[in-house]
Amino acid sequence: MKTIFKTLLAFTIVSTVLSSCGNGGDKGKHGALSGSAAEKVYVAPGEHDEFYAFVSGGFSGQLAVYGLPSGRLFKVIPVFSVDAEKAYGFNEETKPMLNTSHGFIPWDDSHHPDISQTAGELDGRYVFINGNNTPRIAKIDLTTFETAEIIEIPNSAGNHSSSFVTENTEYVVAGTRFSVPYPQRDMPIKEYKGNFKGALTFISVDPKDGAMDIKFQIMMPGFNYDLSHPGRGKSHGWFFFTTYNTEEANSLLEVNASQNDKDFIAAINWKKIEEYVNNGGGTKAPTNYAHNVYSDETHSATSTMKKEVLIVNPADVPGAIYFLPTPKSPHGCDVDPSGEYIIGNGKLAAELTAHSFTKMLAAIEGKKFDGEAYGIPILKYEEILAGAVKQPGLGPLHTEFDGKGYAYTTFFISSEVVKWKLGTWEVVDRKPTYYSPGHLMIPGGNSRKPFGKYTLVMNKITKDRYLPTGPEVTQSAQLYDITGDKMELLSDFPTIGEPHYAAGIPAELIKERSKKIFKLEENKHKYVTKSEAEGKVVRNGNEVHIYMTMIRSHFSPDNIEGVQVGDKVYFHVTNLEQDYDVPHGISMIGAQTSELLIMPGQTETFVWEPKQVGVWPFYCTDFCSALHQEMQGYVRVSPKGSNVPITFTLDGDTIGAE
């Protein structure tokens, strides 16, 4: 009996080993689990990824930085939402970044990152991204991977057809999704039609220092402006925006905004409008919006309220704006690398629409109009159509290009990515996604020069794809190899928040310029302490300013007395380190704010309002060295009106008393 048992057991073990061995070669069945897919996404320890992917956080309000093909997360850049980890929106220096005409807004919905371009190719200087809810555009500096500038968009609501750049980053555009009364006023909602307007905003970007400034706003009819992309190559100088709700419904839009057989792509000749504006055209209108700028010299942000914006009425610039009829409620509005084809992703349509830029110009020339809307000519659909991809799938949302003559479109309802050929409009491949993708991204896929190696598809629903984490489960990105005739799913990985869109770029275009430290001698912070000897504590009424330094592994001063209950204590802390990857943190018991995480050479400030008498500790929050646990200090808090004098010492000596 025992022997039989042993034999059976042995047989079972051998079978198990055999079968597991055999399955390893069965690539077709397991798709992404096949050996070759694993090899393609494997980046060995210590090696770098080939691409950066900047993936929007959606309702997290941030921008996540991943490596491709590995899918490894490197950093979450705080943009529109406060981030306690990095003290963004908590320290005194970054609070102004989140100022708006509505006051301090600690959150937004970040959607569409786009990388700056020169001559139609990615140049890796900046990433722009839109805040959807309280309309804003942010610029992230790719030497520091930090938010450098945020500009609020007046007269806009649901800033969705944003933030896409023109070929030389002349402009970053911000189009409103929701039309609103212009000017804003107290009026009945049902009087929407004709009274609400849709602002399309062109923000100039200074070629030297990248400074953003609203150049003009085009006050368009009250449709919903969904997405946009710039013309390029031959169509450079134009910008294309998809619209829906051309019905101008103000309630139950899922029914009432789905009535028209065709909505429009608005074609905007921005060069013509720029010329009009440069010659004194447009009307200066009163407004109120915030312009927030962060400086790497002062390590601080400033917020300025702007009071005027230049409004352009389409009727005043004839020949600058046309409507291209496009079926039905189009979402993505995508221009191929040559600039010839403008793709309308009609999300309720049975086909994908490709307009021809050449035919569009000819139709304008020949006045092939099909009426007008609010004075803007509607071009004849048949005259501008280049072709259509028939029966491509259900619910097309967004298309990108590989630079080899193919386009890739996501289909939300049928959960797939479809590869098709430009010019012949044939579907050549389709692969399932898991599940319900929104956008997809090919590095450089929105430029003249795509890097057509991978596409990253961003999914809204993951259900059974990962270990469950209660009712709320992650959203995801899926990576496909697109170098062959057929796409191959390589991997999927969870994302931060909801990834609406991403921008990818070869790492070599960025990584050499990535800053390592801030030079102490260039620090122009108002409260910088450039050496330990300059540390001090200054009382000014009930304000106490602590000028503190940090280096491995102590604070200076680290014993402070003379603080009183009711004081407002500012810790201005400078990291004296000048070596790569040696940040220090600081946190104070009872401070109603976050820690600070201070990079070498940088100064940051937090405020502490002690409410209890006692001796209270602070400590370093970032494990900085073998003696990190020793990096701590004390503040003595006396009752209000106490005569304990202000003192500040390190190792028993008063700071600066040399």
Add this chain to the structure above:
Amino acid sequence: MKLKVFVFTVIMALVVSCGSDGKKDDKATGPQEETKEEVAEVDPMKDKGIGPIKSITLGEIDQAMVDQGHELFKSKCSACHKEDKRFVGPALAGVTERRTPEWIMNMILNPEVMVAENATAKQLLAEYLSPMANQSLTEQEARLILEYFRTLKVAE
């Protein structure tokens, strides 16, 4: 017993064949373990350390350089080093009588390698525990600080 041996052999054979089916690693898996030789006692006044400074000739003390070096020292070094007392790092008075100028500059410019590979620097790390910080100074700046150090004498 025989059965056990047989089963073990079969399994091993399968495991081995299965393993050799996999891709061949064409890259080195990481740095090879090095056998480090024990460094013999070195006279610190002959030890130039490891780093960019190979040889340096000192002339008369240049007061302008001393002043510049002192300023740099205050902002970049004084958080850890005092002149006449042990602090985070060693006291610096008389350092140019204990170490060669090359060693001092290499310790400033190349501290990560020094504390890992130079016998004297390793000993210091063992004693002080806090590794010498790299303050990203240039060779010229390190030279100015060295000039300042030349003026720091041990109190009589």
